[in-house]
Amino acid sequence: MSMLSSVAERLYWMSRYLERTQDTARLIQSYNHLIMDIPKGAEPPWDIMIDILDARLLFRASFKTGSEHNVLKFLIADNKSSCGIPFAVRAARENVxxxxxxxxxxxxxxxxxxxxxxxxxxxxxxxxxxxxxxLSEVISRCQMINGLFAASLPRDHAYGFIKLGRLVECADMTTRIMDVGARDIMERAGRLGAIDPLLWGAMLQALSAAAAYRREVGPIIEKDAALNFIFLSSTFPRSIKYFVRETRKELMRLNNHDLATRAVERLSRRLARLDTEHFSSVELHEYIDDFQLQLISLDASIQATWFRWERV
Amino acid sequence: MSKPWSRYSTGHFFDELMTPHGSPRVAARRAVNFFKSLSGGEMQARRTAAALAIKEMGISFTVYTEGGNIDRAWPFDIIPRVISAREWSRVSQGLVQRTRALNCFIDDIYNRQRILADGLVPAEIVLGSDNYKAECEGVNPRFGAWAHICGSDLVRDHRGRFFVLEDNLRVPSGVSYMVENREITKRVVPELFRNYSILPVDDYPLKLYEMLSALSPRKVKRPNIVVLTPGIYNSAYFEHAFLAHGMGAELVEGTDLMVGDDDFVYMRTVDGPVRVDVIYRRIDENFMDPEVFRPESVLGVPGLMRAWRSGRVSIANAPGSGVADDKVIYAFVPDMIRYYLRENPLLHNVPTYLCMRARDRNYVLKNIAKLVVKPANESGGYGIMVGPHSSAAEHHKFTRLIEKDPRNYIAQPTLSLSTAPTYVDGEIQPRHLDLRPFILQSKDSWVTPGGLTRVALKKGSLVVNSSQGGGSKDTWIVEGKA
Structure with a gap:
């Protein structure tokens, strides 16, 4: 039995919005923890989260200063902001x-x-x-929904598009957090060297990667190893490598997957060339910028192939 | 707490469950005795259980208001309406007869127009109607069936005689509530089902599937059937989803379909285009195909009429069916039955005054305070004036409306609608009701056993529409001696 393109599209977006909800909640949660451990004056600004979500313009339209109060209001309580948790949850619900x-x-x-x-x-x-x-409640409710899908959906189209939505959204968020978060840490390097491990730890925390990192790499958190882990771990389900592998697998199960798999191959080739050891903050930014462009092209080819095709 | 039934009186109306002497009718005896045995507290508990079941099952309907659309829980009365199978079989035959004649009429109108040539129905009221679609001329749908799903509204007068109030041939709704009402009753008063032999209603989606399958232009084992909905914001979306689910068919919106250069209809799937054989259309025909009807419609499918006219897809109900769904045409249905079928009508029509006729109009204008005045072309109970329940100002307003556009108004005597015991405000009270059975027509004819009973929850009110404060009851057709 095939599936209506419109239904597939709604499942894909439902899944993206659920993932976005969870990721945003995690991001705030980890920042929240971090801020309490850092000496006053040394903490990264609250509105770094606004930059991660690429929402500066939208934020400025409602708020003047990037204070804790304003940023959190924007991300948690604001009913209208399209970057906030309430919006993502509403969008997921409409699609369900x-x-x-x-x-x-x-x-x-x-x-x-x-x-x-x-x-x-x-x-x-x-x-x-x-x-x-x-935030904990939001995260655990999202996990419950993911658990339901994992445990009870037949492995057909519905499962496939839900999984694709989750993978794409997760890769998007992971690279955003690395871009802004890692850059912030690298640019202040040396100035406050003592708290660097804390900051890298918070970044792993925001990516739900802290425990997995400790088991695979060890308790000492440093730049190269952290970046390496997030990009190249082959077992951690939020790593970029894992994303590329699983996305390719899902796409191969669908008809007419040429356009989309070509986009994944491009991502895969970029990942193979990655060398985190000699990354400067500028290089990291350029690398992720390019990666994001390829991700957008993958998303566009999924939409063009399965959701919004015109005629054959 | 006082006994909920202590003050029940049928007055001068026909009551569905009780005789004028206060004893239960034969078919309803066990049901009435059962409910009488419940205390006020027990009745309240069952009612609460019903409300809970409705919430759990997610049965809702949408009401349009100025503040936006509201999803309301389905209003349901726990006391069923009971009709004996013997009585129902006569009604059911009458409905089949009527639907056959209506389909003969529609087929005739879009082809030879014999009935107009013979002068039985004035040509101008048919051909001049907005519901007459010239785009349908010369089309011959399978089995001569145009109105495949018909929802006729029945009422009973003070003597208990059934009358057809109107025939809904466009996109009649309500059938999902008929099925769900039974489901709620099973949960809430399961005891009653032990002693009764009640005809089941939950096979409706299956019957609908069989009827639609017979329309498929392609002879395949499982034709592709879709339910075409205007979308989630339509008041009957719940029902569209319910029926699609029950038939294992796809629920589609206009944008999910396309007409190819080969004039076949395809649905857009993740595997590419898949051919569609039968469309169960739940959107108004005027929005169906922007190439032919309203060009601004975004709900429809460009080219759909082309595909249908060429016989490459079947559409139920066929476009153009609305020509027989007009309160003026209604007045001629008994004549149609005699004309096309050479039979006598088995069901009564309500006497109808056509304001387009000078004699009728004069009578209506003189007696407007006694009559029910209806626009020829509205549904959902909108635009109706019930003379005895309206003010002088309203009488005046309708007098002017009729004088301005006589073709668009009919009038009927106010019927004393039947009542049934209904649980309101902790008491059992008589409330007026109607009945909407559904008739399926393609290769064969089939009538739902019973239908959707709608009940006016306000005391004395005759308006049963759920959009205007009406509720509903489960309807039982019971076999054998009760």
Whole structure:
């Protein structure tokens, strides 16, 4: 049985928005932890998160200063901002509403439950006191939904497009965090050398990579090893290498995959040439910039091939 | 707590479950006795259970308001309406007869127009109607069937006689609620099903599938059937999804379909175009094909009419069917039955005054306070004036409307609609109701056992539409002695 292009498209976006919700929550959570450990004056600015999400213009439209209060309001409590958690959750829910037929029955309940939870609590969650509990709850609800899909979806088109959405969104977020986060750490290198490991640790934390890194690499966190791990670990499911491998696998199962697989091959070749040891902050930025462009082209070819094709 | 039934009185109306003497009708005896045995607290508990089931099952309908669309839980009364199978079989035959005649009429109108030539129906009221679609002329759908799904509204008068109030031949809705109402009753009063032999209604999606399959232009084992919906913001979207799911068919919007250069209809899938054989259309025909009808429509599929006219796809209901769904044409249905089928009508029509006729119009204008005035071309209970329940200002307003556009108005005597015991405000009270059975027509004819009973929850009200405060009841057709 085939699947309507429009249904596939909604599943893909549902999955991207759910992943975005979870990743944004993790990003805030890890920054939150970090800030408490760093001597006053040395911490990276709060609005670095705005840069990670590439939302400077949007943010400036509503807020003057990048204070903790404003940034958190923008990301957690603001109902209208298209970069905030409430928006992503709403978008995920709208996409599930019209694809309930191809999802397990509990999917709607869980996603709707997440939506109701965010509606009820986001307003009061931007302050330091409630922030942690709110974000943890959001993260665990997202994990529950992922768990449901992993455990009960037949491995057909629905599963395939959900997985693709998650992979693409995750790669997008991972590279954004590395671009802005790693650059910030590298540019201040030497000036505050003592807290560098803390900052790299926070970055791994934001990528949910801290525990996996410790097991695979060891407890000492330093620049080269951290970058290497995020890009090239073949076992860590949020690494770029893992993303390329799994995406290729999913695409191969679909008809007409030539255009999209070519985009993945380009990503794969770039990854093979990567040498993290001699990266300057400028080189890292250029590398990720180029990677992001290829990612956009992959996303566009998925849309053009399976969602928005005109005629054959 | 007082006994919920203690003050029940049928008044001068026909009551579905009770005789004027206050005893239950034969078919309803066990049901009534059962509900009478429940205390006020127990009734309340069952009602709460029903509300919970409705929420869990996600049964909702959408109401359009100025503040946006609201999804409301389905209003449901736990006391079923009971009709004996013997009585129903006569009604059911009458409905089949009527739908056959209506289909003969539509087929005739778009082809030879015999009935107009013979002067039985005035040509100008048919050909001058907005519902007459010249684009349908000369088309011959399979089995001569145009209106494949018909939802007729039935009411009963003070003597209990069934009358057809209107025939909905465009995109009648409500059938999913008929099925869900039964599901709720099974959960809430399971005891009752032990002693009753109630005809099942949950096979409707299957019957619909069989009817639609027979329309397929391609002789394959499993033709590709799609349900075409205007989308999630339509008030009947729940039903569209329900029926698609029940038939294992795709639920599509206009943008999911396209017409190829070969005039076949295809759906866009991740594996490329897949040919569609039958479209169960739940969008208004005026929005169906921007190439032919409203060019600004984004809900439709460009080229769909072309594909249908060439016989490469079947559409149910066929475009143009609405020509027989007009309250003026309604007045001629008994004549159609005699004309096309050479049979006597088995079901009554409500006497209808056509304001386009001078004599009828004079009568209507003189007696407007006693009559129900309806626009010829609206559905959902909109634009209706019930004379006895309206103010002098409204009478005046409708007098002017009729004088301005007599073709667009009909009037009927106010019927004393039947009532049934309904649980309202902790008491059992009589409430007026109607019944919408669904008739399927392609190779064979089939009628739902029962249908959707809609009930006016406001005391004395005759308006049963869910968009205007109506509720619904499960409808039982029961076999054998109860």
């Amino acid at each position: 509403r019209t694809t309930r037929d191809v999802l397990p029955e509990e999917a709607w309940e869980l996603v709707n439950g997440l939506h109701l939870f965010v509606e009820d609590h986001a307003k009061n969650a931007s302050g330091r006191r409630n922030r942690h509990n709110f």
